[in-house]
Amino acid sequence: MPTRIGALAGDLIGSVDEPHPIEAQDFPRFQPRHRFTDDPEKEKPMKVIFHQRFYDVYTADPAAARGRMEAMVNALEGKYDFIEPEPASERDLERVHGRAHIQQIQREPLVYELGGLAAGGAMLAAETAFEGEPAFGLIRPPGHHASPHSCWGFCYFNNVAIAIRKLISDGKINRALVLDFDLHYGDGTVNIFGDSEEALYFHPEAGNRRDFLKEVERSLQSPTPYDIIAVSAGFDRHQEDWGGLLATEDYRAIGESVKEHARLRCQGRRFGVLEGGYNHAVLGSNVESFLEGLRD
Numbered sequence: 001m002p003t004r005i006g007a008l009a010g011d012l013i014g015s016v017d018e019p020h021p022i023e024a025q026d027f028p029r030f031q032p033r034h035r036f037t038d039d040p041e042k043e044k045p046m047k048v049i050f051h052q053r054f055y056d057v058y059t060a061d062p063a064a065a066r067g068r069m070e071a072m073v074n075a076l077e078g079k080y081d082f083i084e085p086e087p088a089s090e091r092d093l094e095r096v097h098g099r100a101h102i103q104q105i106q107r108e109p110l111v112y113e114l115g116g117l118a119a120g121g122a123m124l125a126a127e128t129a130f131e132g133e134p135a136f137g138l139i140r141p142p143g144h145h146a147s148p149h150s151c152w153g154f155c156y157f158n159n160v161a162i163a164i165r166k167l168i169s170d171g172k173i174n175r176a177l178v179l180d181f182d183l184h185y186g187d188g189t190v191n192i193f194g195d196s197e198e199a200l201y202f203h204p205e206a207g208n209r210r211d212f213l214k215e216v217e218r219s220l221q222s223p224t225p226y227d228i229i230a231v232s233a234g235f236d237r238h239q240e241d242w243g244g245l246l247a248t249e250d251y252r253a254i255g256e257s258v259k260e261h262a263r264l265r266c267q268g269r270r271f272g273v274l275e276g277g278y279n280h281a282v283l284g285s286n287v288e289s290f291l292e293g294l295r296d
């Protein structure tokens with residue numbers, strides 16, 4: 001589909017102040033290894049999972065704000081291969097969420113559509129990582145406050161948990177390590193996995209930068225074996241965001257720690273998905289810094 005690829009690349013470059021109306025029949029089908037970049041010859045060091053529909057403003061909350069995704073795409077575009085996810089199926093959602101919860105979200109069609117696409121983005125990031133290439137899901141709505149039967153905090157479906165359950169259900173992994181460096185505790189992720197064998201959940205909470213990075217290291221050194229590292233990457237703990245703690249370079253250090261431990265412990269398998277992060281002025285450079293550490 002060369003015309004469509006060209007159109008997407010063009011849309012991306014000129015997209016900052018434009019709304020993104022897309023007709024229902026225009027909803028793109030899944031294109032594995034679909035490139036948005038204008039440089040198809042050059043191999044990029046990792047995959048970024050993104051879809052134009054993530055520009056849509058689906059609610060009035062800060063995760064859905066206009067300009068938020070644009071800030072990150074502007075920082076990453078051209079440096080990484082962008083590939084498009086397809087929406088998660090109801091069956092994928094049901095591995096984590098109850099019927100009543102899914103039906104509740106379905107009453108808001110746009111939220112349901114984008115929630116499913118975000119979950120599909122996390123699944124594609126996990127699958128790409130499992131196959132040996134690091135990946136980042138540049139997705140919204142976020143997911144770590146979504147529990148099996150409820151949600152809050154700008155979240156609807158638990159993207160990371162849906163991705164992990166899919167890998168487990170396919171018999172590809174037994175256990176994931178979840179590193180959640182968002183400012184907020186991922187209660188949804190914890191409610192989903194509880195004390196099960198499926199996931200080890202860590203949420204560093206140290207009050208200064210140095211101890212926070214040490215806590216990240218300690219989490220990754222968990223004596224329990226794991227088969228992949230999934231990062232709930234929220235950037236709202238930055239010095240110029242709500243948490244007021246981490247410097248931009250700290251995200252690179254976190255990404256490097258994840259890479260090193262993935263190489264030592266789980267054949268390099270690692271992926272991240274976007275959670276929070278609300279200051280558009282620093283969000284792009286923070287995500288870029290994290291990916292510089294995480295990439296090969």
Ligand SMILES: [Zn+2]
Nearest residue numbers: 182183184276
């Ligand atoms: Zn948060």
